[in-house]
Amino acid sequence: MDFKQAIAQWAEILPPASVITDKATLNKYETATYHTPHSVVAILKPNNKEQLQQIVKIASEHKTPLYPISTGKNWGYGSSVPTSNNCTIVDLGNMNKILDFDQDLAYVTLEPGVTQKQLYDFLQSKNAPLWIDATGSSSQCSIIGNTLERGFGHTPYGDHFSNVCGLEVILASGESLHTGFGRFSNAKAASVYKWGVGAHLDGLFSQSNFGIISKMTIWLMPAPEYTQVFFCNVNKDELSELVNSLRPLRLNGTLKSAMHIVNAHKAVSAFGQYPWKEVNDVTPLPSDWLEKQCKKSKIGGWNASGALYGTKAEVALARKKLKNALKHIKSVKFFFLDDRLIKMAKMIKKPYQWLTGVDLDKALEIVEPLFALKQGIPSNTFLPSTYWRKNTPAPAADEADPDKDRCGLLWLAPIAPMTGQHAVILEKIIEDTLIKYRFDPAISMTLLTERCIDSVIAITYDRDRQGEEERALTCHDELLKKLIEKGYYPYRLSTHAMGQLPQAEKGHGLAINKIKQALDPNNIFSPGRYEN
Ligand SMILES: Cc1cc2nc3c(=O)[nH]c(=O)nc-3n(C[C@H](O)[C@H](O)[C@H](O)COP(=O)(O)OP(=O)(O)OC[C@H]3O[C@@H](n4cnc5c(N)ncnc54)[C@H](O)[C@@H]3O)c2cc1C
The missing domain is CATH 3.30.465.10 (Uridine Diphospho-n-acetylenolpyruvylglucosamine Reductase; domain 3)
Structure with a gap:
């Protein structure tokens, strides 16, 4: 491995701005939302495919590892930090045509x-x-x-x-x-x-x-002719019923999109910060505080959101089927929203507050970004949620930088069959483990395909609080182990979790290793990434 010769050659073929070795920038690329042990030796920013090909040829010649990223915002899964030491990051951000x-x-x-x-x-x-x-x-x-x-x-x-x-x-x-x-x-x-x-x-x-x-x-x-977003919530002990009742609608195409079901912890932490003062610095969130907050903000034990797409007639029919499918769940509450209702709420928000005391602005702050997401409109709205456990105020959404501001975040995302029974097993494992380590069990369960639940668990903490990082990493490892023992494997791995999957069948490992050997004999691409 000869990095010195490689960097000299890269400097010959790339413009000066595309070869970065200053310490401050390297530090930025070495920082994630949790402790990562790997250092970066250089950053290359190719402007086109030809430059990228030359970078790779030189790396192969000198057997020096590269770690490609597209925009490097893989927050909670490792950000831009490589899976092994002494990599040169290939930041493809300038190839943006x-x-x-x-x-x-x-x-x-x-x-x-x-x-x-x-x-x-x-x-x-x-x-x-x-x-x-x-x-x-x-x-x-x-x-x-x-x-x-x-x-x-x-x-x-x-x-x-x-x-x-x-x-x-x-x-x-x-x-x-x-x-x-x-x-x-x-x-x-x-x-x-x-x-x-x-x-x-x-x-x-x-x-x-x-x-x-x-x-x-x-x-x-x-773009469909018409979109109607729905929110429905149920009591905490009705998760199983909710999943079992929604599954047929997902399978028969009434619900065409990924539906997201979040628990109260997730709903509360999505739009606020930890109430340190109100709970006298106690962690995790005391249940009486959570209950009070849920009552105030009309949050259920489990809260589903999804959208109905089609012509107005198709949406009306789907809405009827949805309400019918859930009507046997005692606590279910629905709320439907479309463009017209949002416009109306904006128009009447002042007199409405004056008459009823209800702040529609606050409600719009929450439902509007969700409505936008269901129509494929990206925003930064949810980034401040990474500051949940910080003791300082979260910045405005467009200013949020979880890596720089030392927000602690580790995702774990197990997949389960779409049945109520599996959902409840997941809920119990996750709650028990996170509470044991004094983290708030913020869980989402997405009905991603017609047949599976994609659960995403956020371990959120403050990297500046003494002892929290170590506890978060231990909590993550224990949770991953328990989930795997029960047969729930993650759909995607954080860099911290790579290498933590158990030994699997021999044939699979053999095939993957042979493909790697054949395609990348000098192991220059992202060593350690999804390797076990
Ligand atoms: C509040 C919040 C909400 C989030 N919501 C979601 C969500 O709804 N859905 C979701 O999926 N994620 C979500 N994330 C996680 C994450 O931020 C996104 O998945 C993000 O898109 C990943 O970062 P990126 O696009 O910059 O990819 P990168 O970081 O550029 O890429 C990810 C990895 O892929 C590999 N890679 C990238 N580009 C290439 C390439 N060209 N060739 C070879 N390998 C490559 C690299 O190993 C890299 O580390 C969320 C994170 C936060 C903090």
Whole structure:
């Protein structure tokens, strides 16, 4: 391994601004929302595919490891920090072109630096009746980095990796590979047909370290004629009923999108900060405080939100089916929302408050961003939730920087079959473990596909509070172990969790190792990433 020679050669082929070695910037890239042990030796910022290919060739020649990121905002999963020591980060943020757009066939082809906001603004500028699927993370997050981690959002296109094709991959030799039909230079259907012909390779390049993705085609959702968002909440002991009643609607297509169900802890922490003074510095959140807050803000034990899409008649029918399916749950309360209602609430908010004392502004602050997300509109609204346990006020959403401000956040995201029984087992394991370590069990359960629950658990803490980080990491490890013992494996791993999966069948490991050997014999791509 000869990093010195590699950096000298990179400096010859890249503009000076694309080769960064100053300590302050390296520190920034080495900082996540939890303790990470790995240092970074340089940052390279290629401006195009050719520069990227040269970077890779030089790295291979000198056997020096690279860690590619798209925008590096993988907060709670490791941010931009590599999975091993002495990596050079390849920050693809400058490769941010929208290379192709077909409005009729509803797709775009992007470079890795394209952000959620950039793509959203692009479609707006074209007046295109098409939606992206946005995550609850920053509008400045990439589309490609998130998709490679198999991240998810809120619309019918919420399972991101299911809605992409045509990956362009830079291999360790510096050559490029196109998945699907893209390997034939004259293929007409490369952007509209996922499988191509022959072995299907796309999956090999997500959650792996076999190559660097330099472009990808993303399918877009045609904007429906009408959208109605619904919120419904039930008592804490009715989670099982809720999941079992929603499943048939997800399976038969009445509910077309990923539905999010959050517990009271999650709902409270999404839009506020820990009430340190009110609870005399006690952690976790005392149940009497939580109960009072839930009553005040009309939060249930479990709170579901989703959207109905279609013509007005289709939405009306789906709404009827939804209400019917849940009517046997005693505590269920519904609230439906559309554009018209939001406009009306804005118009009447002052007289309404004067007459009833109810602050509609406060309610709008919560429901409007959720309404936007269900329509694929990205924002930074949810970032301040990472400051939940900080003792200082959270900044405005657009100023939030969880890495810099030492917010503690570790996600853990197990997948379970979509039955009430599994949901309740998860709930118990998560609550018991987080409370044992004095963290607030903030849980979401997303009905991501027609058949599975994707639960996301946030271990949120203050990195500046003595002892909290150690406790958070131990809590995470114990929770992961317990979940795995019960058969619930995570859909995605934080850098901290990599290497913590148990030994699995021999054949799988053998195949993965052989593929790695064949594609990246010098192990230059992201050593340690999703390796076990
Ligand atoms: C409040 C909050 C809400 C969030 N909500 C969501 C949510 O709703 N859904 C969700 O999925 N996530 C969510 N996240 C997690 C995270 O912020 C997002 O997933 C984010 O999109 C990931 O960061 P990124 O897009 O910058 O990807 P990156 O950090 O750039 O990429 C992630 C990883 O993928 C690999 N990679 C990236 N680009 C390439 C490439 N071109 N070639 C090869 N490998 C590559 C790298 O190993 C990298 O570390 C949330 C986080 C917070 C704090």
